[in-house]
Amino acid sequence: MTPDTTGGEITIASNDDVVRVRQLVRTAAAAAGLSLVDQTKIVTAASELARNTLIHGGGGSARVESAARAGRRPGVRITFTDDGPGIPDVDQALTEGWTSGGGLGLGLPGARRLVDEFELRTEPGAGTTVTVTKWPR
Amino acid sequence: MAEERGLATEAAGATAPMAKLLRADAGRVLDRWVELVAGNVRGRITERELRAELAELFDLLVRALDDADGAERGELRAALAEISRGRARQGFSPTETAVGVFALKQAVLEAIEADGAGYAGFVPFSAFVDDLGLVTFETYAAEREQVIVDQAEQLLELSTPVVKLWDGILGVPLVGTLDSARTQVVMESLLQMLVDTGSEFAVIDITGVPAVDTEVAQHLLKTVMAARLMGTDCVISGIRPQIAQTIVGLGIEFGDIVTKATLADALAYTLRRRGVRIEDGD
Amino acid sequence: MDRVPILKIGAVLLVSIQIDLEDQTVLALQEDLADRITRTGARGVIIDITAVDVVDSFIGRMFATIAAMSRLMDAETVVVGMRPAVAITLVELGLSLGGVRTALDLEKGMRLLGVAVPGADGR
Known part of the structure; x- marks a missing residue:
């Protein structure tokens, strides 16, 4: 199964799926014409979020697609979805240095700084969806 | 249409x-x-x-x-x-x-x-x-x-030259107003030049920059931090009084980043760090 | 799962990362290194990341962990060859890698550890 260069969907169930998400995002970001630095930023953000999906969401999926906006070149959008326990306190989860266990607490706030658009939807018991977008400069 | x-x-x-x-x-x-x-x-x-x-x-x-x-x-x-x-x-x-x-x-x-x-x-x-x-x-x-x-874009590249000051020391003389985009371009090309030339030192000279805003100051700071992560050392020189006031006023922490008054001071500093002895000619 | 090979050059252990790192590989590398440092009595560890195009917080934390761990066993750690795009991203991510020494390339890293590099100009 080879997804095309501009997108695809990957099930996140193990550690090597995190690597596969990185590779798919890298290909899509290069295809969208992002600069090398911006490619690295979105891939790193995707890596953080994919790991979150795996560890905190108990697995889920990542969908990579081309994002359109009027009159400008299209960007890269990634949507991470899980059916996990959700995030009880979103403000806290987005706070620098706060960690639910083990990590440095950079995951969500760090990923947010690396992208142009960041959207988080969550409900306790109903899973979490994080959507991030990076536009070409 | x-x-x-x-x-x-x-x-x-x-x-x-x-x-x-x-x-x-x-x-x-x-x-x-x-x-x-x-x-x-x-x-x-x-x-x-x-x-x-x-x-x-x-x-x-x-x-x-x-x-x-x-x-x-x-x-x-x-x-x-x-x-x-x-x-x-x-x-x-x-x-x-x-x-x-x-x-x-x-x-x-x-x-x-x-x-x-x-x-x-x-x-x-x-x-x-x-x-x-x-x-x-x-x-x-x-x-x-x-x-x-x-x-x-071409103008942006033209206005941000990275020059070799000495073997192993690069210089970026910035002139004119710095906006966020231009600072980012400088940052990236400087870091790439450090790798390409194997230089361990860089001097960013902002004598010709009339003012900076928070974002630009942050970018400069991040450049120095990124350079450090790569195992290189970045010195900022020529900070005007107004810019110094801005930086302090905005509460931006420059921490242990080395700053020098003039490009000459910065060059002398990096030469010393590089183990080059400077003797007075007369 | 791939394992990252550890080479020994004199009193220095060299780890050159050439693969896309997954978390298990990172954890295994930490264990392997600790083991090799005790067995060989190495005085220095060089992690070459010239070929690595993404360092996220997990991988970044590995550098800090290895550095702290080897220090306890009296060995210095140097991370060499970080790409500009990776460095910029780490700064933006908020990871400072405090306590980890870095060098531009392998040769400079060796020199930092006090290892004479044959054929180098000595600077």
Whole structure:
């Protein structure tokens, strides 16, 4: 199964799926014409979020697609979805240095700084969806 | 968009009779068209090139005129857009570019008059050519926009040189107003140059920068931090009093980043760090 | 799962990362290194990341962990060859890698550890 260069969907169930998400995002970001630095930023953000999906969401999926906006070149959008326990306190989860266990607490706030658009939807018991977008400069 | 609406809804049936006329009179109309356009663009494009271009357009146009499904029209539009882009790059005015299309109307009109054929087919044909004129205009404008964007980028690269001050020491003399985008370009090209040249030291000199805002100060700070992660050392020199006030006032933590008053001080500092001994000549 | 090979050059252990790191590989590398440092009595560890195009917080934390761990066993750690795009991203991510020494390339990293590099100009 080879997804095309501009997108695809990957099930996140193990550690090597995190690597596969990185590779798919890298290909899509290069295809969208992002600069090398911006490619690295979105891939790193995707890596953080994919790991979150795996560890905190108990697995889920990542969908990579081309994002359109009027009159400008299209960007890269990634949507991470899980059916996990959700995030009880979103403000806290987005706070620098706060960690639910083990990590440095950079995951969500760090990923947010690396992208142009960041959207988080969550409900306790109903899973979490994080959507991030990076536009070409 | 204008060309979409115009070319797509134009009934093929209405322009088909004109296609027949153009086929019959192809040689004469094309000659006259080339002649009219050549008078307009004299000297900047050879008559042979022009003839080749217009002959191709003419051929596509005739096929587009009695084309029902629109595929030929798409091809015509693409060829026309290509020519308009070229004209915009070569510095032709929009009028000169559009007249190249409109001149066809005159050439056709003259052919109709000479033949004594009716004008009935001419009205839909004229509307069709007008739409093509709009295509050239839109493409022309879009291409000029692109030229401006490209030039802005080139200017950005020109204004951010990275120079070698000494073996293993790079310098970035920044002059003029720094915005976030330019600072980012400097940051990236400096770090890449450190790798490419194997230099372990860099001096960012901002003597020529009148003011910085929070974002720019942050970018400078991040450059120094990123340089450090790469195993190199970045010194900032020439911070003006106003900028020093801004940095302190904004509460930006410059921490243990080395700053020097002048580029000379910074160079002396990096030379010392590099183990170079400086002796006074006199 | 791939394992990252550890080479020994004199008193220095060299880890050159050439693969896309997954978390298990990172954890295994930490264990392997600790083991090799005790067994060989190495005085220095060089992690070459010239070929690595993404360092996220997990991988970044590995550098810090290895550095702290080897320090306890009296060995210095140097991370060499970080790409500009990776460095910029780490800064933006908020990871400072405190306590980890870095060098531009392998040769400079060796020199930082006090290892003479044959053929180098000595600077």
